[in-house]
Amino acid sequence: MTAQTVSLRLGERPVAEYAWQPRLPETVSPRPFLHPVRTLGGTEVTESMPADHLHHLGVSVAVADVGGANFWGGRTFVPGRGPVHLPNHGTQRHHRWTTRDASSVHHELRWIGPAGTDLVRERRRIAALPVNDRAWALDFGFELTNVTGEPLAFASPATNGRPGAGYGGFFWRARRGDRRIHVLGPDRTGERRLHGQRTAWLALSGADTDPWTLIFVPGQADLWFVRSRDYAGVGSALAWDQPLVVGSGSALRRRIITVVADGRLRSREVAGIAGEVAALHDGWPP
Template sequence: MSFTIDHRLDQSVTVTAAGTELFTYTYSPDTVQLESPKPYLHPLRTLAGDVVSLFRPHDHVWHKGIAWALPHVGEHNFWGGPTYVQKPEDAPGQGSYIQLENNGRANSAPLTELAAGKDSAHIEHRLDWTTQHGELMIQEQRRISARIAGAGAAWALTFDTAMTNVSGASISFGSPTTKGRENAGYGGLFWRGPRSFTGGVIHAPGASGGEELRGTREEWMGFSGQHDETERWSTIVMVDAQDNPLHPPRWFTRNENFACLCPAPFFSEEYDLPQDQTLRLRYAVVIADGMNSREDVARLASWGREALS
Protein backbone atom coordinates (compact mmCIF):
# COMPACT_ATOMS: atom_id res chain seq x y z
CA MET A 1 0.00 0.00 0.00
CA SER A 2 1.92 3.03 -1.22
CA PHE A 3 1.50 6.68 -0.27
CA THR A 4 1.32 9.64 -2.61
CA ILE A 5 1.41 13.40 -2.00
CA ASP A 6 -0.35 16.28 -3.73
CA HIS A 7 1.36 19.56 -2.82
CA ARG A 8 -0.43 22.85 -3.39
CA LEU A 9 2.62 25.09 -3.17
CA ASP A 10 2.62 27.51 -0.21
CA GLN A 11 -0.77 26.24 0.89
CA SER A 12 -1.39 22.57 1.71
CA VAL A 13 -0.36 18.93 1.36
CA THR A 14 -2.80 16.07 0.74
CA VAL A 15 -1.66 12.52 1.55
CA THR A 16 -3.30 9.56 -0.18
CA ALA A 17 -3.00 5.81 0.40
CA ALA A 18 -4.82 2.97 -1.38
CA GLY A 19 -6.90 5.47 -3.33
CA THR A 20 -8.18 7.33 -0.25
CA GLU A 21 -7.18 10.88 0.62
CA LEU A 22 -6.31 10.30 4.27
CA PHE A 23 -5.80 13.95 5.18
CA THR A 24 -5.03 17.43 3.98
CA TYR A 25 -2.54 19.44 6.01
CA THR A 26 -3.11 23.15 5.44
CA TYR A 27 0.16 24.68 6.60
CA SER A 28 -0.45 28.20 5.31
CA PRO A 29 -4.13 28.97 6.05
CA ASP A 30 -6.08 32.14 5.24
CA THR A 31 -7.55 32.21 8.76
CA VAL A 32 -8.57 35.59 10.20
CA GLN A 33 -6.49 36.92 13.13
CA LEU A 34 -9.36 36.48 15.62
CA GLU A 35 -9.10 32.71 15.16
CA SER A 36 -5.33 32.61 15.83
CA PRO A 37 -4.14 31.39 12.40
CA LYS A 38 -2.27 28.09 12.56
CA PRO A 39 -1.83 24.93 10.45
CA TYR A 40 -4.50 22.24 10.71
CA LEU A 41 -5.35 18.76 9.44
CA HIS A 42 -8.76 18.53 7.76
CA PRO A 43 -10.42 16.58 6.36
CA LEU A 44 -9.19 13.41 8.03
CA ARG A 45 -10.57 10.14 6.68
CA THR A 46 -10.58 6.47 7.55
CA LEU A 47 -9.17 4.02 5.02
CA ALA A 48 -12.75 3.48 3.80
CA GLY A 49 -13.10 7.23 3.21
CA ASP A 50 -15.35 8.29 6.09
CA VAL A 51 -14.56 11.82 7.34
CA VAL A 52 -13.65 11.95 11.05
CA SER A 53 -12.99 15.67 11.52
CA LEU A 54 -14.92 18.93 11.52
CA PHE A 55 -13.84 22.33 10.21
CA ARG A 56 -14.78 25.69 11.72
CA PRO A 57 -17.99 24.68 13.57
CA HIS A 58 -20.33 27.60 14.31
CA ASP A 59 -20.07 27.09 18.08
CA HIS A 60 -16.25 27.37 18.09
CA VAL A 61 -15.07 28.63 14.70
CA TRP A 62 -11.41 28.32 15.77
CA HIS A 63 -11.76 24.50 15.97
CA LYS A 64 -10.27 23.06 12.79
CA GLY A 65 -9.92 19.29 12.43
CA ILE A 66 -6.74 18.50 14.34
CA ALA A 67 -4.55 21.44 15.27
CA TRP A 68 -1.72 22.22 17.68
CA ALA A 69 -3.45 25.02 19.59
CA LEU A 70 -2.50 26.67 22.89
CA PRO A 71 -4.87 29.06 24.70
CA HIS A 72 -2.45 30.50 27.29
CA VAL A 73 1.15 31.17 26.24
CA GLY A 74 2.21 33.86 28.65
CA GLU A 75 -0.40 36.58 28.05
CA HIS A 76 -1.05 35.42 24.50
CA ASN A 77 -3.73 33.25 22.91
CA PHE A 78 -2.68 30.80 20.18
CA TRP A 79 -5.98 28.93 20.40
CA GLY A 80 -8.39 31.43 18.90
CA GLY A 81 -11.32 33.52 20.03
CA PRO A 82 -11.68 35.02 23.52
CA THR A 83 -9.34 34.41 26.45
CA TYR A 84 -10.45 33.13 29.86
CA VAL A 85 -9.72 35.83 32.43
CA GLN A 86 -10.23 35.77 36.18
CA LYS A 87 -10.10 39.20 37.79
CA PRO A 88 -8.96 39.74 41.40
CA GLU A 89 -12.50 40.51 42.49
CA ASP A 90 -13.91 37.30 40.97
CA ALA A 91 -14.82 34.37 43.19
CA PRO A 92 -12.95 31.12 42.44
CA GLY A 93 -14.08 29.72 39.10
CA GLN A 94 -16.12 32.85 38.30
CA GLY A 95 -13.97 34.31 35.55
CA SER A 96 -15.19 35.05 32.04
CA TYR A 97 -14.12 34.86 28.42
CA ILE A 98 -13.08 38.23 27.03
CA GLN A 99 -12.02 39.07 23.49
CA LEU A 100 -8.58 40.66 23.79
CA GLU A 101 -6.03 41.87 21.25
CA ASN A 102 -3.84 38.86 22.01
CA ASN A 103 -4.60 36.35 19.26
CA GLY A 104 -1.23 35.19 17.98
CA ARG A 105 -0.43 33.18 14.87
CA ALA A 106 1.87 30.35 13.79
CA ASN A 107 3.43 31.13 10.41
CA SER A 108 5.03 28.38 8.35
CA ALA A 109 8.43 28.70 6.73
CA PRO A 110 8.96 26.68 3.50
CA LEU A 111 8.71 22.91 3.98
CA THR A 112 12.04 21.24 4.73
CA GLU A 113 10.88 17.67 4.01
CA LEU A 114 8.09 16.29 1.86
CA ALA A 115 8.34 12.60 1.05
CA ALA A 116 6.08 9.66 0.25
CA GLY A 117 6.89 6.02 -0.35
CA LYS A 118 5.57 2.50 -0.09
CA ASP A 119 5.16 2.50 3.68
CA SER A 120 4.79 6.10 4.84
CA ALA A 121 4.63 9.83 4.14
CA HIS A 122 6.43 12.66 5.93
CA ILE A 123 6.05 16.43 6.22
CA GLU A 124 8.48 18.66 8.10
CA HIS A 125 8.73 22.43 8.46
CA ARG A 126 9.53 25.31 10.78
CA LEU A 127 6.95 27.66 12.23
CA ASP A 128 7.34 31.12 13.73
CA TRP A 129 4.89 31.88 16.55
CA THR A 130 4.25 35.61 16.70
CA THR A 131 1.98 37.73 18.87
CA GLN A 132 -0.91 39.75 17.45
CA HIS A 133 1.49 42.70 17.36
CA GLY A 134 4.13 40.79 15.40
CA GLU A 135 6.64 39.91 18.14
CA LEU A 136 8.40 36.56 17.66
CA MET A 137 7.93 34.27 20.69
CA ILE A 138 8.58 30.69 19.60
CA GLN A 139 10.31 28.89 16.76
CA GLU A 140 8.90 25.42 16.23
CA GLN A 141 10.19 22.46 14.26
CA ARG A 142 7.30 20.17 13.34
CA ARG A 143 7.21 16.73 11.73
CA ILE A 144 4.05 14.89 10.69
CA SER A 145 4.13 11.31 9.43
CA ALA A 146 1.51 8.82 8.27
CA ARG A 147 1.72 5.04 7.98
CA ILE A 148 -0.54 2.02 7.77
CA ALA A 149 -1.16 0.28 11.08
CA GLY A 150 -2.33 -3.18 12.10
CA ALA A 151 -1.57 -4.85 8.76
CA GLY A 152 -4.02 -2.57 6.98
CA ALA A 153 -6.75 -2.39 9.62
CA ALA A 154 -6.09 1.30 10.38
CA TRP A 155 -3.64 4.11 9.77
CA ALA A 156 -1.53 6.13 12.19
CA LEU A 157 -0.56 9.78 12.17
CA THR A 158 2.40 10.87 14.30
CA PHE A 159 2.87 14.48 15.36
CA ASP A 160 6.25 15.66 16.66
CA THR A 161 6.80 19.25 17.81
CA ALA A 162 9.90 20.94 19.21
CA MET A 163 9.16 24.47 20.43
CA THR A 164 12.06 26.79 21.26
CA ASN A 165 11.54 29.93 23.31
CA VAL A 166 13.10 32.89 21.46
CA SER A 167 11.05 35.61 23.19
CA GLY A 168 13.86 36.92 25.39
CA ALA A 169 12.19 35.84 28.64
CA SER A 170 10.71 32.75 30.26
CA ILE A 171 7.31 31.65 28.92
CA SER A 172 4.59 29.84 30.88
CA PHE A 173 2.15 27.51 29.11
CA GLY A 174 -1.23 27.06 30.76
CA SER A 175 -4.96 26.53 30.25
CA PRO A 176 -8.26 27.98 31.44
CA THR A 177 -7.99 25.60 34.40
CA THR A 178 -4.62 26.98 35.46
CA LYS A 179 -6.32 30.41 35.24
CA GLY A 180 -9.17 29.32 37.52
CA ARG A 181 -11.82 27.54 35.42
CA GLU A 182 -12.46 24.06 36.77
CA ASN A 183 -12.00 21.02 34.48
CA ALA A 184 -11.40 23.13 31.37
CA GLY A 185 -7.72 22.38 30.83
CA TYR A 186 -7.79 22.23 27.05
CA GLY A 187 -4.77 23.08 24.95
CA GLY A 188 -2.38 20.98 22.89
CA LEU A 189 -3.12 18.56 20.06
CA PHE A 190 -6.88 19.06 19.75
CA TRP A 191 -9.26 16.94 17.63
CA ARG A 192 -12.81 18.06 16.87
CA GLY A 193 -15.07 15.29 15.58
CA PRO A 194 -18.02 15.36 13.16
CA ARG A 195 -21.42 16.59 14.36
CA SER A 196 -22.81 13.07 14.12
CA PHE A 197 -20.24 11.91 16.70
CA THR A 198 -22.04 13.90 19.41
CA GLY A 199 -23.20 11.34 21.96
CA GLY A 200 -20.46 8.91 20.96
CA VAL A 201 -18.34 6.80 23.28
CA ILE A 202 -15.17 8.00 25.01
CA HIS A 203 -12.62 5.28 25.77
CA ALA A 204 -9.82 5.15 28.35
CA PRO A 205 -7.61 2.23 29.38
CA GLY A 206 -9.86 1.35 32.31
CA ALA A 207 -13.31 2.45 31.18
CA SER A 208 -15.60 3.52 28.36
CA GLY A 209 -18.25 6.15 28.89
CA GLY A 210 -18.81 9.88 28.62
CA GLU A 211 -17.71 13.21 30.04
CA GLU A 212 -17.04 11.79 33.49
CA LEU A 213 -13.70 10.79 31.94
CA ARG A 214 -12.70 14.41 31.32
CA GLY A 215 -9.74 15.42 33.42
CA THR A 216 -8.52 11.87 34.04
CA ARG A 217 -4.81 11.14 33.65
CA GLU A 218 -4.12 8.42 31.08
CA GLU A 219 -1.54 7.36 28.50
CA TRP A 220 -4.20 7.27 25.78
CA MET A 221 -7.85 7.96 25.08
CA GLY A 222 -10.16 7.13 22.20
CA PHE A 223 -13.51 8.12 20.74
CA SER A 224 -15.99 6.04 18.72
CA GLY A 225 -18.72 7.75 16.73
CA GLN A 226 -21.32 6.94 14.13
CA HIS A 227 -21.65 8.57 10.72
CA ASP A 228 -24.77 10.01 9.20
CA GLU A 229 -25.97 8.45 5.93
CA THR A 230 -23.84 5.29 6.09
CA GLU A 231 -24.51 4.50 9.79
CA ARG A 232 -20.94 3.15 9.96
CA TRP A 233 -18.79 3.59 13.06
CA SER A 234 -15.27 4.98 13.18
CA THR A 235 -12.79 5.16 16.03
CA ILE A 236 -9.93 7.56 16.73
CA VAL A 237 -7.32 6.93 19.43
CA MET A 238 -4.71 9.46 20.58
CA VAL A 239 -1.57 8.27 22.38
CA ASP A 240 0.82 10.37 24.46
CA ALA A 241 4.51 9.45 24.06
CA GLN A 242 6.05 8.09 27.25
CA ASP A 243 8.94 10.55 27.06
CA ASN A 244 6.68 13.59 26.95
CA PRO A 245 7.01 16.02 29.87
CA LEU A 246 4.19 15.56 32.43
CA HIS A 247 3.34 12.11 30.99
CA PRO A 248 0.72 10.78 31.31
CA PRO A 249 -1.39 13.89 30.69
CA ARG A 250 -4.83 14.82 31.88
CA TRP A 251 -7.31 14.76 29.00
CA PHE A 252 -9.86 17.26 27.80
CA THR A 253 -12.64 15.32 26.14
CA ARG A 254 -16.33 15.83 25.45
CA ASN A 255 -19.17 13.87 23.88
CA GLU A 256 -22.32 15.71 24.99
CA ASN A 257 -22.30 19.06 23.18
CA PHE A 258 -19.68 17.95 20.66
CA ALA A 259 -16.97 15.35 20.13
CA CYS A 260 -13.38 16.17 20.99
CA LEU A 261 -10.15 14.69 22.33
CA CYS A 262 -7.08 16.52 23.62
CA PRO A 263 -4.12 15.17 25.59
CA ALA A 264 -3.57 18.41 27.49
CA PRO A 265 -0.03 18.69 28.91
CA PHE A 266 -0.84 21.95 30.72
CA PHE A 267 -4.33 20.95 31.92
CA SER A 268 -3.91 21.80 35.60
CA GLU A 269 -0.29 22.90 36.00
CA GLU A 270 1.67 25.54 34.15
CA TYR A 271 4.89 24.65 32.38
CA ASP A 272 7.69 27.21 32.37
CA LEU A 273 10.00 27.24 29.35
CA PRO A 274 13.15 29.35 29.89
CA GLN A 275 14.66 31.51 27.14
CA ASP A 276 16.49 29.45 24.47
CA GLN A 277 15.15 26.14 25.87
CA THR A 278 13.13 23.66 23.80
CA LEU A 279 9.97 21.76 24.68
CA ARG A 280 9.43 18.58 22.65
CA LEU A 281 6.16 16.62 22.56
CA ARG A 282 5.13 13.62 20.48
CA TYR A 283 1.75 12.01 19.81
CA ALA A 284 0.19 9.26 17.73
CA VAL A 285 -3.33 9.41 16.31
CA VAL A 286 -4.74 6.10 15.07
CA ILE A 287 -7.83 6.18 12.84
CA ALA A 288 -9.92 3.11 12.03
CA ASP A 289 -13.17 2.00 10.45
CA GLY A 290 -15.34 0.38 13.11
CA MET A 291 -13.16 -1.09 15.87
CA ASN A 292 -15.36 0.42 18.58
CA SER A 293 -15.24 -2.42 21.14
CA ARG A 294 -13.03 -2.03 24.19
CA GLU A 295 -10.73 -4.78 22.91
CA ASP A 296 -10.42 -3.13 19.51
CA VAL A 297 -9.71 0.28 21.02
CA ALA A 298 -6.93 -1.16 23.19
CA ARG A 299 -5.46 -2.70 20.03
CA LEU A 300 -5.50 0.69 18.30
CA ALA A 301 -3.67 2.20 21.27
CA SER A 302 -0.97 -0.48 20.98
CA TRP A 303 -0.53 0.40 17.30
CA GLY A 304 -0.15 4.03 18.33
CA ARG A 305 2.61 3.11 20.77
CA GLU A 306 4.33 1.17 17.97
CA ALA A 307 4.14 4.24 15.69
CA LEU A 308 5.89 6.30 18.38
CA SER A 309 8.66 3.78 19.01
Protein backbone atom coordinates in the same frame (compact mmCIF):
# COMPACT_ATOMS: atom_id res chain seq x y z
CA MET B 1 -11.95 29.96 3.69
CA THR B 2 -9.06 29.61 1.23
CA ALA B 3 -5.87 27.82 2.17
CA GLN B 4 -2.77 26.36 0.59
CA THR B 5 -2.87 22.63 1.20
CA VAL B 6 -0.86 19.48 0.74
CA SER B 7 -2.37 16.00 0.65
CA LEU B 8 -1.10 13.10 2.76
CA ARG B 9 -1.47 9.73 1.04
CA LEU B 10 -1.04 6.05 1.72
CA GLY B 11 -0.31 4.61 -1.67
CA GLU B 12 -2.80 6.21 -4.03
CA ARG B 13 -5.35 6.86 -1.30
CA PRO B 14 -5.60 10.42 0.13
CA VAL B 15 -6.20 10.26 3.90
CA ALA B 16 -5.72 13.88 5.05
CA GLU B 17 -5.35 17.43 3.79
CA TYR B 18 -2.90 19.72 5.57
CA ALA B 19 -3.60 23.43 5.30
CA TRP B 20 -0.12 24.82 5.86
CA GLN B 21 -0.70 28.47 4.98
CA PRO B 22 -4.37 29.10 5.81
CA ARG B 23 -6.06 32.44 5.27
CA LEU B 24 -8.16 32.79 8.38
CA PRO B 25 -9.70 35.53 10.54
CA GLU B 26 -7.33 36.86 13.20
CA THR B 27 -9.84 35.90 15.93
CA VAL B 28 -9.39 32.15 15.32
CA SER B 29 -5.60 32.40 15.89
CA PRO B 30 -4.52 31.36 12.36
CA ARG B 31 -2.43 28.20 12.25
CA PRO B 32 -1.75 25.15 10.08
CA PHE B 33 -4.26 22.32 10.53
CA LEU B 34 -5.41 18.99 9.14
CA HIS B 35 -8.89 18.82 7.61
CA PRO B 36 -10.47 16.75 6.34
CA VAL B 37 -8.95 13.62 7.84
CA ARG B 38 -10.57 10.46 6.48
CA THR B 39 -10.74 6.77 7.27
CA LEU B 40 -9.51 4.33 4.63
CA GLY B 41 -13.17 3.92 3.68
CA GLY B 42 -13.47 7.67 3.04
CA THR B 43 -15.44 8.75 6.15
CA GLU B 44 -14.45 12.22 7.39
CA VAL B 45 -13.49 12.30 11.08
CA THR B 46 -12.64 15.98 11.58
CA GLU B 47 -14.54 19.27 11.64
CA SER B 48 -13.13 22.71 10.91
CA MET B 49 -14.65 26.05 11.95
CA PRO B 50 -17.95 24.54 13.16
CA ALA B 51 -20.70 26.98 14.15
CA ASP B 52 -20.34 26.23 17.86
CA HIS B 53 -16.57 26.95 17.96
CA LEU B 54 -15.26 28.72 14.86
CA HIS B 55 -11.70 28.50 16.18
CA HIS B 56 -11.69 24.67 16.23
CA LEU B 57 -9.60 23.77 13.18
CA GLY B 58 -9.60 20.03 12.57
CA VAL B 59 -6.33 18.72 14.00
CA SER B 60 -3.88 21.37 15.19
CA VAL B 61 -1.60 22.56 17.98
CA ALA B 62 -3.40 25.32 19.85
CA VAL B 63 -2.64 26.94 23.23
CA ALA B 64 -4.93 29.47 24.90
CA ASP B 65 -2.21 31.42 26.69
CA VAL B 66 1.46 31.65 25.68
CA GLY B 67 2.98 34.51 27.62
CA GLY B 68 -0.40 36.27 27.41
CA ALA B 69 -0.92 35.63 23.68
CA ASN B 70 -3.91 33.57 22.54
CA PHE B 71 -2.90 30.80 20.11
CA TRP B 72 -6.18 28.91 20.61
CA GLY B 73 -8.62 31.42 19.16
CA GLY B 74 -11.90 32.83 20.39
CA ARG B 75 -12.28 34.47 23.76
CA THR B 76 -9.74 34.65 26.59
CA PHE B 77 -10.65 33.67 30.15
CA VAL B 78 -9.97 36.60 32.49
CA PRO B 79 -10.21 36.01 36.26
CA GLY B 80 -13.17 37.86 37.71
CA ARG B 81 -14.65 38.55 34.26
CA GLY B 82 -14.92 35.17 32.53
CA PRO B 83 -14.43 34.69 28.76
CA VAL B 84 -13.71 38.04 27.11
CA HIS B 85 -12.93 39.09 23.54
CA LEU B 86 -9.41 40.55 23.58
CA PRO B 87 -7.05 41.74 20.82
CA ASN B 88 -4.42 39.21 21.88
CA HIS B 89 -4.51 36.57 19.15
CA GLY B 90 -1.29 35.10 17.82
CA THR B 91 -0.47 33.40 14.54
CA GLN B 92 1.48 30.24 13.72
CA ARG B 93 3.25 30.96 10.44
CA HIS B 94 4.94 28.44 8.18
CA HIS B 95 8.67 29.22 7.98
CA ARG B 96 10.22 26.53 5.79
CA TRP B 97 9.88 22.91 4.74
CA THR B 98 12.56 20.47 5.85
CA THR B 99 10.98 17.39 4.21
CA ARG B 100 7.89 16.81 2.08
CA ASP B 101 6.74 13.60 0.43
CA ALA B 102 3.51 11.76 -0.29
CA SER B 103 2.95 10.49 3.24
CA SER B 104 4.70 13.03 5.48
CA VAL B 105 5.60 16.67 6.00
CA HIS B 106 8.30 18.18 8.20
CA HIS B 107 8.45 21.92 8.61
CA GLU B 108 9.43 24.80 10.84
CA LEU B 109 6.97 27.39 12.11
CA ARG B 110 7.08 30.75 13.88
CA TRP B 111 4.60 31.53 16.66
CA ILE B 112 4.11 35.28 16.39
CA GLY B 113 2.41 37.27 19.16
CA PRO B 114 -0.08 40.13 18.65
CA ALA B 115 2.75 42.68 18.81
CA GLY B 116 4.46 41.00 15.84
CA THR B 117 7.35 39.46 17.80
CA ASP B 118 8.39 35.81 17.68
CA LEU B 119 7.64 33.93 20.88
CA VAL B 120 8.18 30.34 19.77
CA ARG B 121 9.93 28.48 16.98
CA GLU B 122 8.46 25.08 16.20
CA ARG B 123 9.66 21.94 14.48
CA ARG B 124 6.72 19.79 13.39
CA ARG B 125 6.53 16.35 11.79
CA ILE B 126 3.32 14.76 10.52
CA ALA B 127 3.23 11.34 8.89
CA ALA B 128 0.60 8.88 7.70
CA LEU B 129 1.45 5.29 8.66
CA PRO B 130 -0.24 2.02 7.62
CA VAL B 131 -1.78 -0.09 10.41
CA ASN B 132 -4.05 -2.73 8.83
CA ASP B 133 -6.73 -3.04 6.16
CA ARG B 134 -9.22 -1.11 8.34
CA ALA B 135 -7.00 1.56 9.84
CA TRP B 136 -4.08 3.91 9.44
CA ALA B 137 -2.25 6.17 11.93
CA LEU B 138 -1.47 9.89 12.02
CA ASP B 139 1.90 10.41 13.71
CA PHE B 140 2.08 14.02 14.94
CA GLY B 141 5.17 15.33 16.74
CA PHE B 142 6.18 18.87 17.63
CA GLU B 143 8.98 20.72 19.42
CA LEU B 144 8.35 24.24 20.74
CA THR B 145 11.40 26.39 21.54
CA ASN B 146 11.15 29.60 23.56
CA VAL B 147 12.91 32.29 21.49
CA THR B 148 12.23 35.17 23.88
CA GLY B 149 14.89 36.37 26.29
CA GLU B 150 13.02 35.22 29.40
CA PRO B 151 10.98 32.29 30.73
CA LEU B 152 7.75 31.72 28.79
CA ALA B 153 4.59 30.31 30.41
CA PHE B 154 2.22 28.00 28.54
CA ALA B 155 -1.10 28.33 30.38
CA SER B 156 -4.80 27.51 30.00
CA PRO B 157 -8.17 28.84 31.17
CA ALA B 158 -7.93 26.32 34.04
CA THR B 159 -4.60 27.69 35.27
CA ASN B 160 -6.19 31.14 35.06
CA GLY B 161 -9.15 30.13 37.23
CA ARG B 162 -11.71 28.23 35.12
CA PRO B 163 -12.06 24.69 36.60
CA GLY B 164 -11.78 21.78 34.18
CA ALA B 165 -10.76 23.91 31.20
CA GLY B 166 -7.16 22.76 30.99
CA TYR B 167 -7.12 22.60 27.21
CA GLY B 168 -4.13 23.55 25.10
CA GLY B 169 -1.64 21.53 23.06
CA PHE B 170 -2.51 18.88 20.47
CA PHE B 171 -6.25 19.04 19.78
CA TRP B 172 -8.53 17.00 17.52
CA ARG B 173 -12.02 18.29 16.76
CA ALA B 174 -13.90 15.17 15.65
CA ARG B 175 -16.88 15.08 13.34
CA ARG B 176 -20.03 14.36 15.28
CA GLY B 177 -23.00 14.83 12.96
CA ASP B 178 -25.97 12.92 14.37
CA ARG B 179 -23.73 10.30 15.88
CA ARG B 180 -23.66 9.22 19.48
CA ILE B 181 -20.05 9.55 20.57
CA HIS B 182 -18.52 6.87 22.81
CA VAL B 183 -15.40 7.53 24.91
CA LEU B 184 -13.20 4.60 25.92
CA GLY B 185 -10.14 4.22 28.12
CA PRO B 186 -8.12 1.22 29.33
CA ASP B 187 -10.20 0.70 32.48
CA ARG B 188 -13.12 3.15 32.28
CA THR B 189 -15.55 4.69 29.82
CA GLY B 190 -17.33 8.03 29.38
CA GLU B 191 -16.34 11.67 29.23
CA ARG B 192 -16.86 12.27 32.95
CA ARG B 193 -14.54 9.43 33.94
CA LEU B 194 -11.77 10.25 31.45
CA HIS B 195 -11.75 14.05 31.29
CA GLY B 196 -8.75 15.26 33.32
CA GLN B 197 -7.31 11.76 33.63
CA ARG B 198 -4.00 10.28 32.53
CA THR B 199 -4.22 7.00 30.59
CA ALA B 200 -2.06 5.00 28.18
CA TRP B 201 -4.64 5.57 25.44
CA LEU B 202 -8.04 7.11 24.83
CA ALA B 203 -10.55 6.38 22.07
CA LEU B 204 -13.58 8.07 20.51
CA SER B 205 -16.05 6.22 18.33
CA GLY B 206 -19.03 7.41 16.35
CA ALA B 207 -21.92 5.00 15.85
CA ASP B 208 -24.01 5.77 12.77
CA THR B 209 -24.37 4.66 9.16
CA ASP B 210 -20.59 5.16 8.68
CA PRO B 211 -19.09 4.28 12.09
CA TRP B 212 -15.51 5.21 12.93
CA THR B 213 -13.00 4.98 15.77
CA LEU B 214 -10.10 7.23 16.76
CA ILE B 215 -7.43 5.86 19.12
CA PHE B 216 -5.10 8.45 20.70
CA VAL B 217 -1.78 7.10 21.97
CA PRO B 218 0.40 9.76 23.65
CA GLY B 219 4.16 9.73 23.93
CA GLN B 220 4.02 11.76 27.18
CA ALA B 221 1.79 11.42 30.22
CA ASP B 222 -0.32 14.55 29.83
CA LEU B 223 -3.91 14.71 31.09
CA TRP B 224 -6.77 14.34 28.63
CA PHE B 225 -9.20 17.08 27.71
CA VAL B 226 -12.32 15.27 26.44
CA ARG B 227 -15.68 16.38 25.06
CA SER B 228 -18.35 14.04 23.70
CA ARG B 229 -21.74 15.58 24.51
CA ASP B 230 -21.89 19.20 23.29
CA TYR B 231 -19.24 18.40 20.66
CA ALA B 232 -16.61 15.72 20.01
CA GLY B 233 -12.99 16.56 20.72
CA VAL B 234 -9.83 15.25 22.37
CA GLY B 235 -6.75 17.16 23.47
CA SER B 236 -3.54 16.31 25.28
CA ALA B 237 -3.22 19.13 27.81
CA LEU B 238 0.10 20.92 28.36
CA ALA B 239 -1.07 22.97 31.37
CA TRP B 240 -3.93 21.35 33.24
CA ASP B 241 -3.74 22.95 36.68
CA GLN B 242 -0.54 24.99 36.59
CA PRO B 243 1.40 26.78 33.84
CA LEU B 244 4.19 24.95 32.05
CA VAL B 245 7.16 27.33 32.12
CA VAL B 246 9.87 26.93 29.47
CA GLY B 247 13.18 28.72 29.91
CA SER B 248 14.68 31.00 27.27
CA GLY B 249 16.23 28.86 24.54
CA SER B 250 14.69 25.67 25.96
CA ALA B 251 12.10 23.47 24.30
CA LEU B 252 9.14 21.24 25.10
CA ARG B 253 8.44 18.19 22.96
CA ARG B 254 5.30 16.20 22.43
CA ARG B 255 4.21 13.37 20.17
CA ILE B 256 0.84 11.71 19.77
CA ILE B 257 -0.16 8.94 17.36
CA THR B 258 -3.82 8.70 16.40
CA VAL B 259 -5.21 5.56 14.79
CA VAL B 260 -8.03 6.33 12.33
CA ALA B 261 -10.25 3.28 11.82
CA ASP B 262 -13.41 2.35 9.99
CA GLY B 263 -16.09 0.80 12.20
CA ARG B 264 -16.84 1.03 15.88
CA LEU B 265 -14.07 -0.94 17.58
CA ARG B 266 -14.63 -2.58 20.96
CA SER B 267 -12.38 -2.08 23.98
CA ARG B 268 -10.36 -5.25 23.43
CA GLU B 269 -9.66 -4.36 19.78
CA VAL B 270 -8.72 -0.80 20.74
CA ALA B 271 -6.37 -1.98 23.49
CA GLY B 272 -4.60 -4.36 21.12
CA ILE B 273 -4.03 -1.71 18.46
CA ALA B 274 -2.97 0.89 21.07
CA GLY B 275 -0.37 -1.54 22.41
CA GLU B 276 1.11 -2.02 18.95
CA VAL B 277 1.19 1.71 18.26
CA ALA B 278 2.79 2.51 21.62
CA ALA B 279 5.89 0.66 20.49
CA LEU B 280 6.44 3.39 17.88
CA HIS B 281 7.03 6.01 20.61
CA ASP B 282 10.82 5.73 20.71
CA GLY B 283 12.53 9.09 21.04
CA TRP B 284 12.42 12.44 19.30
CA PRO B 285 12.32 13.30 16.51
CA PRO B 286 9.79 10.62 15.57
